[in-house]
Every structure is written in structure tokens, then in C-alpha cells.
Amino acid sequence: MAGRRAALKAIDWLAFAERVPPNQRAMFNALKTRSDAIGAKLTSLPEKPVVIDWAYYKSAVAKAGMVDDFEKKFSALTIPEAADTVTAKIDAQEQESNKQALEYVQASKARIAHYQTELEKFNNMIPFDQMTIDDLNHTFPETKLDKEKYPYWPHKPIAEL
Amino acid sequence: MLSRLVLVSGPVLKNSGSFGACVVQASRSLQTSHQNQAPLPPLPEKGGQVRHGIIPEELFTMLYPKTGVTGPYMLGTGLLLYMLSKEIYVVNHETFAAASIGAVIIYGVKKFGPDVAAFADKLNEEKVAKAQEVKDLATTNLALAIEDEKKEQWRVEGRQMLFDAKRNNVAVLLETNRRERLHMVTNEVKKRLDYQIALQQLHVRMEQEHMVNWVEKSVINSITPQQEKESIAKCISDLKMLAKATQAKANV
Numbered sequence: 001m002a003g004r005r006a007a008l009k010a011i012d013w014l015a016f017a018e019r020v021p022p023n024q025r026a027m028f029n030a031l032k033t034r035s036d037a038i039g040a041k042l043t044s045l046p047e048k049p050v051v052i053d054w055a056y057y058k059s060a061v062a063k064a065g066m067v068d069d070f071e072k073k074f075s076a077l078t079i080p081e082a083a084d085t086v087t088a089k090i091d092a093q094e095q096e097s098n099k100q101a102l103e104y105v106q107a108s109k110a111r112i113a114h115y116q117t118e119l120e121k122f123n124n125m126i127p128f129d130q131m132t133i134d135d136l137n138h139t140f141p142e143t144k145l146d147k148e149k150y151p152y153w154p155h156k157p158i159a160e161l
Numbered sequence: 162m163l164s165r166l167v168l169v170s171g172p173v174l175k176n177s178g179s180f181g182a183c184v185v186q187a188s189r190s191l192q193t194s195h196q197n198q199a200p201l202p203p204l205p206e207k208g209g210q211v212r213h214g215i216i217p218e219e220l221f222t223m224l225y226p227k228t229g230v231t232g233p234y235m236l237g238t239g240l241l242l243y244m245l246s247k248e249i250y251v252v253n254h255e256t257f258a259a260a261s262i263g264a265v266i267i268y269g270v271k272k273f274g275p276d277v278a279a280f281a282d283k284l285n286e287e288k289v290a291k292a293q294e295v296k297d298l299a300t301t302n303l304a305l306a307i308e309d310e311k312k313e314q315w316r317v318e319g320r321q322m323l324f325d326a327k328r329n330n331v332a333v334l335l336e337t338n339r340r341e342r343l344h345m346v347t348n349e350v351k352k353r354l355d356y357q358i359a360l361q362q363l364h365v366r367m368e369q370e371h372m373v374n375w376v377e378k379s380v381i382n383s384i385t386p387q388q389e390k391e392s393i394a395k396c397i398s399d400l401k402m403l404a405k406a407t408q409a410k411a412n413v
Contacts, residue, residue: 009325016326019319035326038333045340049347057354062361067354074350082338086331094324101317108310115310119303122296128289130203136292 011035214267 013032020028052074058067125139137144145155154161210218216233224232244250384392 009329011322011326011329016319016322019316019322021313021316031323031326035330038330038337042333042337042340045337045344047340049340049343050351052347052351052354057358060361061354061357063357066357070350070354074346077346079339079342079346081342082335084331084335087328090324090327090331093327097320097324101320105314105317108314112307112310115303115307119300119307122300122303125296126200128292128296132201132204 017028054067054071057070061067121139126135131139147155150156212218212221216237221233224236228235245252
């Protein structure tokens with residue numbers, strides 16, 4: 001029983017709430033309400049069950065040995081606990097999420113590197129005052145006029161003028 | 162600003178080689194032998210200086226040390242007179258046409274030149290401004306995107322809490338279940354014992370009532386008719402006495 005006491009980790013719901021992205025906020029709220037409900041249910045139950053006054057029953061019940069029999073069986077009784085089927089699944093989910101998080105972080109880092117290079121390109125660009133058309137085409141490839149596709153001036157569809 | 166030369170006569174400039182005094186800014190596409198990739202110097206703002214519209218200033222500066230200020234003018238006048246007098250240039254009707262056209266052109270350029278130039282500059286300005294806007298937007302967006310990515314990474318670090326919460330929930334549920342079972346067992350045992358006691362009490366009470374009823378019945382049965390007549394007579398005489406006593410009391 002003491003082991004189960006220690007297993008209850010204190011959860012900082014505020015810090016948790018900060019880390020939830022906005023598109024998962026509904027799920028987080030559902031989880032919080034569920035956890036609160038479960039916790040409330042636990043606190044509503046008294047920890048120790050009602051103690052049975054054996055002496056009184058022994059004196060009151062006429063049938064000989066019945067109370068003794070009950071008492072012996074009761075004290076010898078161990079209550080089977082519910083099997084914990086879910087923790088393994090939770091651990092599996094955790095492993096899965098760790099893996100996914102790793103992938104996501106790597107993808108995110110790749111994206112950051114990509115953005116970084118673009119930012120470098122923009123910051124190291126020569127100022128527009130000193131560019132020629134060739135420099136412009138080099139920096140922004142989309143401005144290059146396609147002389148093969150549109151051989152006649154203005155080298156782009158009229159609609160895009 | 163991009164020089165006006167680039168906009169208006171860019172291609173011409175690119176294809177011509179060195180043009181007297183202008184600095185060559187041409188793209189190096191015409192050079193085929195190994196090119197050096199050093200960055201080109203920036204384009205000049207204005208074209209080369211000219212005097213009277215067509216004569217480059219460099220001629221005047223070249224002749225100044227030898228002939229002073231009037232040198233090139235003397236040279237020009239002398240050349241003109243030489244060509245006219247020796248009839249190297251023949252004056253004919255084409256001359257008059259050239260003079261008229263020249264006059265009109267000069268008038269047009271002098272009158273509308275600055276406006277056209279301003280208009281061309283404005284076009285260029287707009288292009289540059291648009292490009293600058295694009296660049297600024299792109300830089301801000303990229304910076305924001307990087308920030309967002311970093312934030313998302315920080316968010317991902319918090320995933321541990323979710324699983325702690327889940328495990329807590331499971332533990333609490335198990336504990337609740339255990340307590341419920343405990344309570345249920347105790348209550349059931351208690352109920353059974355209480356039932357026994359209630360049963361016993363019921364038995365005792367039933368026996369009592371039964372005994373009382375039986376005693377009453379037997380007493381009633383034991384009253385013989387003889388005794389009944391005697392007791393009724395006694396009751397009547399007692400009542401008569403009582404009546405007399407109350408009457409006497411009432412009279413008094």
C-alpha cells in the first residue's frame with residue numbers, strides 16, 4: 001500500500017497547460033476534468049473500512065461458533081486486487097511518443113536549418129540599388145524570364161505583366 | 162537607385178564594349194575565356210558628363226592643358242569650316258531636313274526630358290520598393306518561423322507530463338477500486354451478522370407473543386360456566402352497591 005502512495009506524482013497542471021499546443025487544448029481539458037473527477041472520487045471514499053465489533057457480535061449471536069468462524073475467516077481474508085492491465089499500454093504509448101517526438105524534433109531542426117539558410121541568403125544579399133538584372137535572376141530564380149518558352153518580348157504571359 | 166542607363170539602354174550598353182568614358186558594367190556573357198568571379202563594382206548613378214548634349218567632357222579636359230578653355234571650340238569651328246569650305250560636307254536639301262528634325266528633337270527633349278526621366282525613375286523606384294518589401298516580409302516571416310519551431314520543440318519536451326498524468330489516473334483508479342472492495346466485504350459480513358441478530362430477536366419476540374396468547378387462551382378456556390355466573394352475579398351486586406354509594410354521595 002505504501003508503494004502506491006509514492007506512485008502518485010504531483011502534477012503541475014499549470015506548467016502542463018503551458019506546454020499544450022492550442023490545437024490540443026480540448027483534449028487537455030478533457031483529461032484534466034477526468035483526472036479531477038477520479039481524484040474527487042478517491043477522496044470521497046474513507047481509507048479504512050468500518051471496523052467490525054466482534055465482541056458485541058460474539059455476545060449477541062446465539063449460534064455457537066458462528067461469530068468465531070466469521071472472525072477467523074474475515075481476518076484471514078485477503079482481497080484480490082484488480083490487475084493492472086493498462087500500465088504496460090501506457091509505457092508502450094510513451095515509447096511511441098518518445099520516438100515520434102525525436103523524429104519531430106529532428107524534422108523541426110531540419111526546418112530551422114532551412115529557414116536559417118534562407119535568412120542568411122536574405123541578409124547577405126547585395127542591396128537592390130546595386131543589382132543588375134542578372135544578379136536579380138541569380139538571387140530570385142523566379143524572376144528569370146523564360147526565353148525558350150516565350151521567345152517574344154515580354155517573355156512572359158501578358159496576364160502576368 | 163538603379164541608374165537610368167540600365168533601364169533604358171541596358172541591353173545596348175551590355176552589348177557595346179567600352180563606350181568612351183562610361184565604366185563597363187556589362188554582364189560578362191560575351192567573355193568566353195576564363196572569367197574571374199570577383200563581384201562587379203556598383204553601377205554609376207549618372208552617365209558620363211557631356212557638354213552641349215553630345216560632346217564628352219573628357220575631350221575638353223584632355224585639351225585644356227595645351228589649349229586652355231577655348232581649345233575644343235576652336236577645334237570644332239575649324240573642323241566645321243574646313244568641311245564646309247572644302248565641300249567635304251555638301252550642303253543640300255538633306256541638310257535642311259536634318260536641321261529641322263534636329264531642332265524638333267532638341268526642343269522635345271528639353272521640354273519633356275525631365276518628366277520622362279522622373280517617370281522612369283518612379284517605375285524603377287516602385288520595382289525596388291516592391292522587391293524590398295518582399296525581402297522584409299520574407300525575413301520577418303522566417304524569423305517568426307524559427308521562433309515557432311523552437312517553441313514547438315520546447316512544447317514537445319513536456320510530453321512526459323501527459324504520461325505521468327495517465328499513470329496517476331490509473332493508480333488512483335486502482336486504489337479506489339481496492340477501497341471499494343474492502344468496504345464491500347466488510348459491509349457484507351456485517352450485514353450477515355446483523356441478519357443473524359435480527360433473526361434471533363425475531364424468534365424471541367415471536368415466542369413471547371405466542372406464549373402470551375397461549376396463556377390468555379388457556380385462562381379464558383379455564384373459566385367454567387359456573388364461575389362465569391358467579392362472577393357476573395358478584396359484578397351486578399358490586400355495581401348495585403356502587404350505585405347506592407354514589408346516590409348517597411349525590412344526595413349529600
